[in-house]
Structures are given as C-alpha cells and as structure tokens.
Amino acid sequence: MGIVSPGFQGRPRTQEPALPPGQYLTEDFPVLSAGPTPRVPLDTWEFVIAAENGSEHRWSWQELMALPQETPMVDIHCVTRWSKLGTNWQGVSLDTLLADVDTGAHFALAHSYGGYTTNLPLDDLRGGRAWVVHTFDGAPLPAEHGGPARLLVPHLYFWKSAKWVRGLRLKTMDEPGFWETAGYHDYGDPWREQRYQGD
Amino acid sequence: MTEMSYLDGNMLDGPMRELFTVDLSSAMGRCENCGMTGSMASLHVYSNAPGLVARCPSCEQVMLRLVRGPDRAWLDMRGTTFLQVPMPMEQPFPGPL
Amino acid sequence: MATSKPPRTANRWQVARLVERRVETRTAQTLVLEVPDWPGHLPGQHVDLRLTAPDGYQAARSYSIAGPVVDGPGGPRVEVTVQRVHDGEVSPYLIDVFGDGDPLEVRGPLGGWFIWRPEETAPVQLVAGGSGIVPLMAMIRARRAAGSKVPFRLIYSVRTPSDVIYADELRRRVRDDFGLDIAYVYTREAPEGWRGEPHRIGLADVNTHGWPPDLQPLTYVCGPTAFVETVADLLVGLGHPSRQVKTERFGPTG
Ligand SMILES: Cc1cc2nc3c(=O)[nH]c(=O)nc-3n(C[C@H](O)[C@H](O)[C@H](O)COP(=O)(O)OP(=O)(O)OC[C@H]3O[C@@H](n4cnc5c(N)ncnc54)[C@H](O)[C@@H]3O)c2cc1C
Ligand SMILES: [Zn+2]
Numbered sequence: 001m002g003i004v005s006p007g008f009q010g011r012p013r014t015q016e017p018a019l020p021p022g023q024y025l026t027e028d029f030p031v032l033s034a035g036p037t038p039r040v041p042l043d044t045w046e047f048v049i050a051a052e053n054g055s056e057h058r059w060s061w062q063e064l065m066a067l068p069q070e071t072p073m074v075d076i077h078c079v080t081r082w083s084k085l086g087t088n089w090q091g092v093s094l095d096t097l098l099a100d101v102d103t104g105a106h107f108a109l110a111h112s113y114g115g116y117t118t119n120l121p122l123d124d125l126r127g128g129r130a131w132v133v134h135t136f137d138g139a140p141l142p143a144e145h146g147g148p149a150r151l152l153v154p155h156l157y158f159w160k161s162a163k164w165v166r167g168l169r170l171k172t173m174d175e176p177g178f179w180e181t182a183g184y185h186d187y188g189d190p191w192r193e194q195r196y197q198g199d
Numbered sequence: 200m201t202e203m204s205y206l207d208g209n210m211l212d213g214p215m216r217e218l219f220t221v222d223l224s225s226a227m228g229r230c231e232n233c234g235m236t237g238s239m240a241s242l243h244v245y246s247n248a249p250g251l252v253a254r255c256p257s258c259e260q261v262m263l264r265l266v267r268g269p270d271r272a273w274l275d276m277r278g279t280t281f282l283q284v285p286m287p288m289e290q291p292f293p294g295p296l
Numbered sequence: 297m298a299t300s301k302p303p304r305t306a307n308r309w310q311v312a313r314l315v316e317r318r319v320e321t322r323t324a325q326t327l328v329l330e331v332p333d334w335p336g337h338l339p340g341q342h343v344d345l346r347l348t349a350p351d352g353y354q355a356a357r358s359y360s361i362a363g364p365v366v367d368g369p370g371g372p373r374v375e376v377t378v379q380r381v382h383d384g385e386v387s388p389y390l391i392d393v394f395g396d397g398d399p400l401e402v403r404g405p406l407g408g409w410f411i412w413r414p415e416e417t418a419p420v421q422l423v424a425g426g427s428g429i430v431p432l433m434a435m436i437r438a439r440r441a442a443g444s445k446v447p448f449r450l451i452y453s454v455r456t457p458s459d460v461i462y463a464d465e466l467r468r469r470v471r472d473d474f475g476l477d478i479a480y481v482y483t484r485e486a487p488e489g490w491r492g493e494p495h496r497i498g499l500a501d502v503n504t505h506g507w508p509p510d511l512q513p514l515t516y517v518c519g520p521t522a523f524v525e526t527v528a529d530l531l532v533g534l535g536h537p538s539r540q541v542k543t544e545r546f547g548p549t550g
Contacts, residue, residue, distance in 0.1 A: 001348060001352045002309060002346055002348040002354060002401050003311050003348060003399050003400075003401060004348050004349065004350055005347045005348060005349075005389075005394065005398055005399060005400045006393075006395065006398050007389070007393040007394070007395075007398075008347045008348065008349050008389055008393070008394075009349050009353075010347070010349050010353045010354075010355050010385055011385050013353070
C-alpha cells in the first residue's frame with residue numbers, strides 16, 4: 001500500500017454486506033469500453049448460435065422481438081469493483097434461444113460486433129440465469145451500454161455480459177475470450193471473488 | 200462521448216515501466232493485422248476498462264493488452280509482430296549476445 | 297541515433313510533497329511538487345500521480361509537466377497544472393483538498409514521444425485545447441530557457457478569455473520571446489473588441505495561424521480527445537504528414 005494522501009477518499013464507496021467481497025455500491029452506470037462503440041443497424045442485426053456440429057440457428061431483430069420476452073430485475077457486479085443493485089432489463093431468455101439447439105457442448109464463446117469475446121460454461125446460460133437483452137430501464141439499450149442487444153449473465157462478473165452480442169459458438173472445450181486470455185478468470189464468480197486466473 | 204474516450208499510446212509509458220525498464224511507448228511497433236508500422240505512442244488506448252487496451256490507429260485491431268492484478272500483471276501483444284526499441288549507443292559493433 | 301539512458305525513477309513510485317500552489321484560472325491551479333529523486337525531463341513529458349485513501353483504495357492519473365525542473369531548498373521541484381473536472385475523482389481533490397506539505401506518489405518522467413528537444417531546428421506549431429496548453433507551455437518555456445530561435449506558433453482554444461491558463465506569462469512571452477506567435481480561439485465568449493464570433497476551432501484557424509506543410513513543421517496537438525481528433529484531422533487534411541503531427545489526448549474531459 002502506498003502512502004496515504006490526507007483527505008483523499010476517492011469515489012464515494014459504500015461497502016455493504018449484501019455485496020460480493022471487494023465490491024462497492026454505485027448509483028450511476030459507468031461506461032467501460034475496450035474499443036470503438038459499434039453502431040449496428042437493426043435491419044442487418046442478427047443473433048447466431050453455432051453448435052459444435054456446425055448447425056446454425058439465426059434470429060433477425062424482428063424474430064428476436066417476436067419471442068417471449070422477460071423482464072429480469074438483477075444486481076450486476078463489475079470486476080472494476082462497482083456493483084449496481086436492482087437493474088431492470090427486458091429481453092429473451094437463453095433457455096428460449098437454446099431450446100431447439102441440438103448440442104452436447106459444455107462451453108460457449110459469446111462473440112460481439114466489434115470483435116469482443118467471452119467464454120462461459122453452457123450450463124450457466126441455462127436455467128433462467130441468462131438473457132439477450134435490448135431494453136434497460138424501459139428504454140432501448142444505448143449503444144454505449146451494449147445496444148442494440150447485449151448478453152446479461154448477472155451471476156457472473158459483468159465482463160461476461162458481452163455488449164453488442166452477435167452470437168454464441170458452442171464448444172466441447174473451453175476457449176478463453178478477450179479478457180480471459182489476458183489474465184481474467186475463466187468463470188468469474190463475484191461471490192468467490194474470481195477476478196484473475198488462479199483466484 | 201465514449202467514442203472520444205481513448206488516449207494516446209504515449210500514456211502507456213508509466214504502466215509499462217512496471218514491467219520493463221525502457222520506454223516502450225516510443226518504440227516502433229508493427230500491427231499484426233494490417234502491417235502498419237509506427238510509434239507505439241500513436242496507438243489508441245482505451246483505459247476505462249478492466250485493463251489497458253491499445254489499438255492500431257489505422258485498423259483499430261488490438262495490438263496490446265495490459266492487465267494489472269494486485270500481485271501480477273499480464274501483457275498480451277499477439278497483435279504486435281515486432282517492437283523496434285531505441286538503444287543507447289554503447290555497442291558500436293553489436294553481436295547477437 | 298543516440299538516446300540517453302532511461303531514468304530509473306520512471307520505473308517506480310516515489311513520494312512527493314506539495315510545496316507551493318498557484319491559482320491560474322477559476323478552475324485550474326499549478327501544483328509545485330518536491331520530488332527528492334528527479335533526473336530531469338524533456339518538455340512534453342508527463343508524470344503519473346497516485347493517491348491512496350486510508351482503506352488502501354488507490355487512484356492514479358497522468359499530468360503533463362508544466363515547465364523546467366526548479367531547484368528548491370529541499371530538492372528538485374516539478375510543476376503540474378491541474379484543471380478541475382466536474383465530478384472527477386482526482387482533480388477536485390488536488391485542487392480543493394490536497395494541502396501544503398501533503399504527500400502523494402509520483403512516477404516519471406514518462407513519455408519519450410510527445411517531446412520537443414531544444415536542439416530541433418524545424419519550425420513548431422502548437423495547438424492546445426483547454427488544459428492541453430500544459431505540455432505545450434513546457435515547450436515554450438524550454439525554448440526560452442535554451443535561447444532557441446526556432447519559430448513557434450501557438451493556437452490556443454479556450455471557452456472564454458478568463459479560461460486562459462498562464463495568461464499573464466503568455467502575454468509577456470509574445471512580447472519578449474522573439475519568434476513566438478499566439479492566436480486564440482474562443483468557443484463560448486470572446487473578449488471585448490474581438491473580431492468574429494466565438495466558434496469551435498476549424499480549418500480557417502489552423503490554416504491561418506499554423507505553418508504551411510511545405511515548411512515541414514513539427515506539430516504538437518494536446519487537449520480533450522474530441523478536440524485533438526478534430527485538429528489532427530484538419531492538419532492531415534491540409535497536407536501535414538500524420539507522423540509529424542504528435543498528439544496527446546487527455547481523455548473525454550481534458
Ligand atoms: C498523458 C496525459 C496527460 C495529462 N495531463 C493533464 C494535465 O496536464 N492537466 C490536467 O488537468 N489533466 C491532464 N490529463 C487528464 C488527467 O489525467 C485526468 O484525466 C483528469 O484530471 C480527470 O481526472 P479526474 O479523476 O478528476 O476525473 P475522472 O474521475 O477520471 O472523470 C473524468 C470525467 O470523465 C467522466 N467519466 C469517468 N469515467 C467515465 C466512463 N467510464 N465513461 C464516460 N465518462 C466517464 C466523469 O464523469 C468525469 O466527467 C492528462 C491525461 C493524460 C492521459
Ligand atoms: Zn492495424
């Protein structure tokens with residue numbers, strides 16, 4: 001630890017027992033970006049699930065909107081240590097999207113417009129725990145927060161909730177994504193504080 | 200505004216000095232994706248992120264990522280094919296060693 | 297090309313203390329830091345400053361060095377000029393709370409690219425937006441200190457006349473430093489008697505007050521990211537080779 005500068009507090013941080021270890025509560029919604037923000041027109045937008053056998057399932061924007069919609073209210077935890085409670089989203093459950101996909105894969109690599117990737121166990125995308133969301137707080141998801149649509153997997157650190165999501169590649173072997181190849185944890189459970197590889 | 204949130208590769212000098220003794224920000228680097236060769240100081244660095252992400256100014260592909268954990272750092276430079284580092288003139292007849 | 301050995305101090309954090317503070321504008325102040333182990337630096341370089349809270353939380357930010365190192369009774373002194381960013385984490389602390397004699401950590405000097413060496417002979421054009429003046433002022437001060445005759449042109453974009461950092465010194469230097477020209481661009485409010493309307497920097501400003509490309513000037517552009525983006529595009533559009541246009545983006549605010 002460095003020498004303390006008198007009176008320096010940093011951003012207001014409240015540590016609450018209800019939060020995962022090492023996390024602070026935030027009221028605003030910080031924008032993190034690792035590259036230029038992609039602008040994806042809705043008429044060319046698509047979401048593709050590619051199974052390990054090569055078969056593909058595609059949805060256009062209209063097709064996504066025609067699927068049953070859910071409105072998860074969830075807490076989100078960013079590995080940069082902010083957490084935000086009770087966020088409101090609308091989108092389609094991955095259970096719905098995966099329902100007709102014939103697969104024996106155990107892993108998924110989510111990939112995005114703009115080139116971002118992140119890996120997750122396929123099981124974590126099932127069981128009502130993951131969504132493709134397009135609406136935040138009742139309004140279309142802004143591009144800086146991942147619109148037109150992003151993944152929402154709130155039980156894992158938020159880098160797993162890929163912005164500008166474009167599809168999933170289902171895999172028999174785990175393939176680390178953008179941050180996972182640069183030191184971040186393959187699973188990323190905030191409650192076990194799995195921030196970095198080996199945590 | 201987020202489009203306008205990146206910095207110049209020049210700012211990499213501080214964070215990279217935690218790993219190397221030379222100023223890698225003023226070294227020349229070649230982009231693995233488009234072949235552009237230029238100063239690492241001219242990369243576009245995104246720092247509002249879990250790590251530093253430096254991208255080629257001409258094709259925007261990632262050339263360098265630096266993640267800092269409490270007791271470890273990760274440097275991924277697969278997007279950079281080489282670095283040309285200026286050296287002090289101490290070896291007029293340099294050999295391989 | 298001979299290069300000097302990299303200073304060891306750049307590789308570690310050392311404790312520095314505030315020894316003096318100068319108010320520059322309503323929102324900008326110069327902080328004079330006493331840094332025990334300082335190897336010297338080149339104009340255009342920056343330092344990283346790191347603050348630690350009692351619970352161990354840390355925040356680090358980059359600040360350009362504003363002028364030459366000064367010898368003080370307690371050791372070398374390094375100056376930075378900080379512009380207060382509304383709801384920023386670090387800059388309001390440095391301006392409002394950080395007190396005389398208080399410590400922080402510093403790493404530097406950093407950045408061997410965005411620098412001007414007084415032995416250079418090419419004409420220089422400097423384009424500053426807001427606090428982007430800081431490293432460019434270091435170049436103007438170094439030019440004077442070295443007795444360089446290289447012609448310098450500064451284009452300085454500010455919101456209003458009262459936002460000009462180093463206003464008095466700039467007035468003095470235009471008068472006394474032969475070969476230094478300064479043109480201001482006001483984006484919100486121009487001074488009494490100013491010809492023209494307040495406007496964002498454009499092609500005409502850069503074309504009129506900068507050097508033409510055939511003089512092969514060295515160009516330094518510094519300020520908020522969006523400002524630097526605009527100016528660098530204008531300069532390249534005018535025919536300045538992009539590798540002669542050095543940029544230092546301060547981020548969304550600057
Ligand atoms: C090489 C270099 C040199 C610099 N030199 C100087 C200098 O000489 N003088 C100077 O005053 N500054 C300089 N800067 C800028 C400086 O480093 C800081 O960025 C600045 O002081 C703001 O820091 P802060 O902690 O006050 O604000 P921060 O807390 O970092 O916030 C800055 C602003 O950005 C917004 N913001 C924060 N995070 C996000 C996000 N994720 N998405 C969108 N917006 C966000 C905040 O709301 C706020 O308005 C330099 C920067 C660099 C890279
Ligand atoms: Zn490239």
